[in-house]
Amino acid sequence: MRGSKIFQNRREAGRVLAQQLQNHRGRDDVVVLALPRGGVPVGYEVAAALSAPLDVFVVRKLAPPDQPEYAVGAIASGGVVVTNDDAIRALHVTSEDLEAVAEREQKELRRREEAYRDGRRPPEIAGKTVIVVDDGLATGATMTAALRAIDKLGPARVVVAVPAAPEDTCEELRHRVDEVVCATTPQPFTAVGQSYWDFEQTTDDEVRQLLSAPTVARRAADEPGDAAAAVRRGAVPAPAGIVGDDELFDLVGDARLVLIGEASHGTHEFYAARAHMTRRLIEEKGFQAVAVEGDWPDAYRINRYVRTASEDRTPVEALDAFRRFPQWMWRNTVVEEFVEWLRTTNADRSPQVGFYGLDLYSMLRSVNEVISYLDARDPAAADRARERYRCFDHFRDEQRYGYAVAFGAGQSCEDEVVQQLVELQRLDLDMVKRDGMVEDDERFYANQNARLVKAAEEYYRAMFAGHIASWNRRDRHMLETVQALLEHLDAHSEMPARCVIWAHNSHLGDARATELSAGGELNLGQLLREHYPGQCCSIGFTTYTGTVTASQAWGREPTRMRVTPALSTSVEALFHRTGLGDFMIRSHGDGAGLPASPLLERAIGVIYSPRTERQSHYFLARVADQFDAVIYVDHTSALRPLPALAAVGAPAETYPSGV
Numbered sequence: 297m298r299g300s301k302i303f304q305n306r307r308e309a310g311r312v313l314a315q316q317l318q319n320h321r322g323r324d325d326v327v328v329l330a331l332p333r334g335g336v337p338v339g340y341e342v343a344a345a346l347s348a349p350l351d352v353f354v355v356r357k358l359a360p361p362d363q364p365e366y367a368v369g370a371i372a373s374g375g376v377v378v379t380n381d382d383a384i385r386a387l388h389v390t391s392e393d394l395e396a397v398a399e400r401e402q403k404e405l406r407r408r409e410e411a412y413r414d415g416r417r418p419p420e421i422a423g424k425t426v427i428v429v430d431d432g433l434a435t436g437a438t439m440t441a442a443l444r445a446i447d448k449l450g451p452a453r454v455v456v457a458v459p460a461a462p463e464d465t466c467e468e469l470r471h472r473v474d475e476v477v478c479a480t481t482p483q484p485f486t487a488v489g490q491s492y493w494d495f496e497q498t499t500d501d502e503v504r505q506l507l508s509a510p511t512v513a514r515r516a517a518d519e520p521g522d523a524a525a526a527v528r529r530g531a532v533p534a535p536a537g538i539v540g541d542d543e544l545f546d547l548v549g550d551a552r553l554v555l556i557g558e559a560s561h562g563t564h565e566f567y568a569a570r571a572h573m574t575r576r577l578i579e580e581k582g583f584q585a586v587a588v589e590g591d592w593p594d595a596y597r598i599n600r601y602v603r604t605a606s607e608d609r610t611p612v613e614a615l616d617a618f619r620r621f622p623q624w625m626w627r628n629t630v631v632e633e634f635v636e637w638l639r640t641t642n643a644d645r646s647p648q649v650g651f652y653g654l655d656l657y658s659m660l661r662s663v664n665e666v667i668s669y670l671d672a673r674d675p676a677a678a679d680r681a682r683e684r685y686r687c688f689d690h691f692r693d694e695q696r697y698g699y700a701v702a703f704g705a706g707q708s709c710e711d712e713v714v715q716q717l718v719e720l721q722r723l724d725l726d727m728v729k730r731d732g733m734v735e736d737d738e739r740f741y742a743n744q745n746a747r748l749v750k751a752a753e754e755y756y757r758a759m760f761a762g763h764i765a766s767w768n769r770r771d772r773h774m775l776e777t778v779q780a781l782l783e784h785l786d787a788h789s790e791m792p793a794r795c796v797i798w799a800h801n802s803h804l805g806d807a808r809a810t811e812l813s814a815g816g817e818l819n820l821g822q823l824l825r826e827h828y829p830g831q832c833c834s835i836g837f838t839t840y841t842g843t844v845t846a847s848q849a850w851g852r853e854p855t856r857m858r859v860t861p862a863l864s865t866s867v868e869a870l871f872h873r874t875g876l877g878d879f880m881i882r883s884h885g886d887g888a889g890l891p892a893s894p895l896l897e898r899a900i901g902v903i904y905s906p907r908t909e910r911q912s913h914y915f916l917a918r919v920a921d922q923f924d925a926v927i928y929v930d931h932t933s934a935l936r937p938l939p940a941l942a943a944v945g946a947p948a949e950t951y952p953s954g955v
Contacts, residue, residue, distance in 0.1 A: 301493035302811045306431050309459035310341025312894050315865035316477050321346045326425045329353040333498040334431035343511035349419050350511045354408050355442045356401040360389050371401050372445030422450035432488030433461035460491035480916050482815035490814045524873045530889025531879035537569030537929045539880045551833035552794050557801035559838040560900035562845030562935045566837045567630040574796045587652045589799035593661050594618050595653030602638040603648050611635040622902040624854050624937035654774040659694045659752035662745035669742035684712040698756030713753050717746045740784045764816045775823040800955035801836045802899050809921035836923040840872040842932035846904035856934045860906050866896040867919050871928040880927045883920040890920040901955035
């Protein structure tokens with residue numbers, strides 16, 4: 297991993313931006329204007345890809361001499377002057393002061409234009425489509441000044457195009473120009489440079505060189521067709537997403553943790569291929585655990601069933617634990633078949649393979665599990681737990697607790713859950729001294745429920761403070777669960793335990809390779825790579841089109857929905873252009889071929905919104921840094937849910953779209 301920046305430099309950012317401006321390619325009425333200096337490398341790549349002329353549009357801020365941080369106007373290329381009369385009045389700027397500032401800035405503007413253009417005349421703008429490019433926006437003040445000046449030159453259409461900007465700045469600009477293209481909109485947005493690996497200052501010499509270079513069609517090495525050729529060279533067949541044993545075992549190697557993702561929570565091929573790979577890793581490589589993006593107590597009921605330690609008679613009965621929306625994530629025919637296979641397999645193996653949940657939405661159910669565990673072993677301790685956890689009694693579900701605490705309408709239970717966790721751990725030490733390791737699995741289960749209550753309490757408090765804080769707490773809890781699980785399994789094994797993890801791509805693909813990282817988001821895949829370096833193998837899934845089981849809104853019944861063909865600038869569209877059908881492609885080694893440059897990547901969770909697909913389901917990612925391999929299924933089909941059960945309270949939707 298090279299870090300958390302999505303763009304290597306401004307030139308690469310320009311190439312990514314150009315992919316989203318292809319509707320302007322080859323038109324003779326298009327002019328690209330770059331704001332110097334940082335916007336020129338970006339603008340050059342855009343102009344070259346569109347075969348359009350490139351020029352600079354110099355803008356100089358007009359600020360009072362004693363208040364240089366405030367702009368009361370701007371002077372721009374072509375002799376255009378714009379002023380903000382409200383700001384002039386508010387700051388008591390006299391006409392003499394404004395004239396003096398304008399004269400000074402006009403001289404600097406002419407100096408820059410002469411230095412950059414080297415005697416060339418500026419292009420004609422009147423009646424043209426003008427694409428205004430910068431390397432990024434923060435407040436958008438400079439861009440707004442440039443647009444006001446450009447308007448006076450009579451363009452037919454104006455397009456603003458930037459690699460990185462806050463979403464609200466992009467939205468404001470959409471009200472004043474014909475089109476806005478913001479390649480990435482990190483949330484929260486801190487600075488333009490956070491989206492770049494190399495953000496060194498652009499020099500005047502570099503500006504001059506780029507402006508003098510012809511903006512012809514892009515080099516052949518950068519053409520999408522060649523990216524498809526690279527994929528073809530590295531791809532290996534994976535019909536319906538299933539790779540051969542030799543390819544699978546070579547990819548996994550000695551990895552202790554195998555992370556197998558999915559690009560939606562409702563695609564049959566993703567689930568079926570993942571289950572097939574997991575079976576082979578259990579049978580041939582001795583993997584001892586499957587950990588899934590599901591609630592801990594629900595998954596532990598499956599764990600008891602596959603170890604023949606429960607009263608459930610069928611896998612469907614065991615899967616009845618999953619009653620929260622979205623039930624179909626785990627209550628489906630593929631998981632039903634896998635759970636029954638696991639139970640049958642465990643009858644002939646030692647140690648047996650377990651099935652565990654990583655998620656934390658089960659706070660109130662986990663409270664009950666802790667109390668039930670203590671009731672059977674130490675009634676006095678159970679009473680103390682009831683008293684501490686009574687703090688939650690005023691709230692019907694976890695979301696109401698989080699809302700009340702966040703907005704001052706209720707008391708935080710933070711101290712109580714920490715006290716209970718500490719006491720439970722102390723009691724367990726006493727039980728081990730008294731009874732030895734008897735019931736060690738149930739002891740681990742109860743302790744993990746207590747840990748979950750602590751993490752979930754923090755999560756629900758953070759939920760209403762902002763998405764990033766709650767998302768990060770959720771994925772840190774997943775890491776803590778994996779760590780606790782491996783420690784527990786290692787205590788009963790001569791060799792380090794190996795585990796397969798099932799979750800959405802958005803949790804398992806390294807967040808540092810996506811635009812989400814620039815806003816402060818991390819995920820389980822990143823954390824596992826950091827804590828277990830060289831011991832993780834991550835595999836993503838994706839598709840071009842087909843059908844998916846998803847809901848149109850949170851809490852509604854799932855339906856079979858058509859997956860819109862992927863956007864033309866996405867990694868899915870690149871894979872589709874290869875014409876290979878279903879295949880696996882690796883990011884390193886002999887079969888390497890995953891694209892190294894940023895491309896859009898699709899993520900469908902439990903909610904699918906085709907009408908807002910670009911905003912709701914795509915983000916920029918360096919797929920080669922995100923995964924060790926990606927399995928592509930060209931046309932996928934919807935997952936078959938089991939019959940729905942009476943639901944309990946549901947957690948809030950998580951980004952992107954309920955993953």
